[in-house]
Structure formats: C-alpha cells, structure tokens
Amino acid sequence: MDDIKARYLALIAAAADEAAIEEVRIAAMGKQGEVALRMRELGRMSPEERQTAGPALNALKDEITSALAARKAALGDAALEERLRAEWLDVTLPGRPRRQGTIHPISQVTEEVTAIFADMGFRVAEGPQVESDWFNFDALNIPGHHPARAEMDTFYTHRAPGDNRPPHVLRTHTSPVQIRALQAQGAPIRVIAPGRVYRADYDQTHTPMFHQVEGLAIDRDISMANLKWCLEEFVKAYFEVDHVDLRFRASHFPFTEPSAEVDIRCSWEGGTLKVGEGDDWLEVLGSGMVHPKVLQAAGVDPAQWQGFAFGLGIDRIAMLKYGIPDLRAFFDSDLRWLRHYGFASLDVPTLHGGLSR
C-alpha cells in the first residue's frame, strides 16, 4: 500500500493541468481504479486481515483524494496568478495629458444656436444639400430670369446629354428648408434649419462651402416687431452679453417683403476680430416678412397666415464670438488650429449650463 501511495502521490505532483489530474484520479479512484480493486479484495480476506487492511485502505483513499484536491487548487491558483500578472493594469497611471480630438467651432456654434432657438420654441428641420432648382429658387419667388440666381454663384450638377430636366443645384442657402418644412407641417410653424450651403466664392470671409441657419415663424399675427425682438434676444444670448449693437438695414430679398439685413458692431484692429466695439459692421443675417408667393408655393394660404424668416451665417457669428479672423482656416483641417479653437467634447451647450463655458 505504501507503494501505491508513493506512486500516486508522485503522479499527482507531476500532473501539469486539470486533465492530467483527472486521469490520475480515474486510474486511482475510478470504478476500475487501483484503489477500488483493492477495496473489492477486502471481501475475500479473513476478518483479521480485513481489520488492518480496511482502515489502511480507507486512509490511502483519503490521502489520495486530498492530494488530488490540493493539486487541483494549486494549479487553479497558479493559473490565476499567471492571469493577474499578464493582465496587470496600473489604475493609478495619470490620464492622457492632451485631448485627442475637439469639437469644431462650427459644430459648437450650431449647437449653441440650436439651444437658444429651442428655448424660444423652434424645432430643428432639415433638407438635402443637393436640392432641386424649384426648392432652391422658384418656390422662393426667384424665377428663371431673376438676377438673384446669378448673384448666388450657384454650383449646378451635371445632367446626361439629352436629359433636358433642370439640373439640381448644391443649395445656395438654407431657405429651401422653409418650403420643405411648411409642406410637411403646414402653419402654424416655428423651425430653424442649420446646415451646409454652397457658392462659388473664395476670400477671407467667403468659402465655397459654408453654413447657415434658417429661421421661420408663421402664425396668424406675427409681425416685424416679433422678428426684431427675436433676433435681439438671440444675439444677446449667443454673445452672452446684456447689450450688442445691431444695425437693421432695409434690404431686398425675393422671398421676403419687407426685408432687412442685420449687421453687428465689431472691430478688426490688429488682426483680431472683436464684437461690440469699433467702427466696423459685419453683416450676419438677412431677414424679413415671408412673401405671400412663398407661402403659396408651400401650400399655405397667405390670407390666413403670415410670419418672418431669417438666414444667419453660422461661420460669421463663430468668427465674431471666438475671435477667428480668417474664415478659410475653418476648413483647412490644420490640427494646431483645431486644438486651439476646438471645444471639449463633453461640454454640450445648454442655456442653463452655459453656452460656451
């Protein structure tokens, strides 16, 4: 029995994994195992023999069983140790020191503008950037021969030779979303439509792709006074000041009557752009009372409904608020510029939490 014990204890000590242990267990303790066979032999022994062999066999059984269990536990511990060593992680390491990405000022300002108008009850509406000629021009009371078509430096899409349908355009403004929103919802309505627009133009304050927010408020008794109040409230909230000098200039747009353009007082001194001081004015938006023909084109009865609309240059007001002198830099994808002017990704602008801080 000492021999059996020595052999199995050696096998157990040498078992390198759970499968090997199981093999040893079956060889020793299984139904056909060596210990079981010895147990069966007890029956054939004389009572005296059995008295010494019985307890000795039981002791052997216990010893092998506990050696198996101990070896199994030791292997488990070793495996856990090994995992802990391999998957070790120092949670006291400092975080990465530099922000890897930032929110672009255009996205930031779009969120800010949306938060302010949402607070005044405006919903966000959307339309396509590749727009039909009808939505971009005709429905907005800009017929085929109208000089505004030429003034807008429109990008036209290509039509296959022989296809005589009017080409689509890259929308030159967000105003076509007025028509789409009215067609979808009817009056009364209060929406803003932020998005990309396109014109063939390029200098310090113009890029071929830029951003506008369209605003539209139609109800039974909306007046020019409501428009002016709304824009003043917006500008104060946006620039986070109690007072901003605004200049309403009489103007003309085919889709509004009467129409006004709005400029903000600013200075460009020393290459930096500052809002609210100086003797310069930067035009930031066009606005007016929606033309009856526009309402009609969108399926709304101008005898019952009226209201205002405006189109605001997002890039322009971003430059003004954040002191960015050159519009072209917005779209250069220069990482140093983005790190300097970008915003932390978790600072979502809200009116209660602060727009920009």
Ligand code: DAH
């Ligand atoms: N769509 C005009 C532009 O891009 C801006 C504009 C002017 C929009 C007057 C309006 C508006 O809604 O009423 O120049």
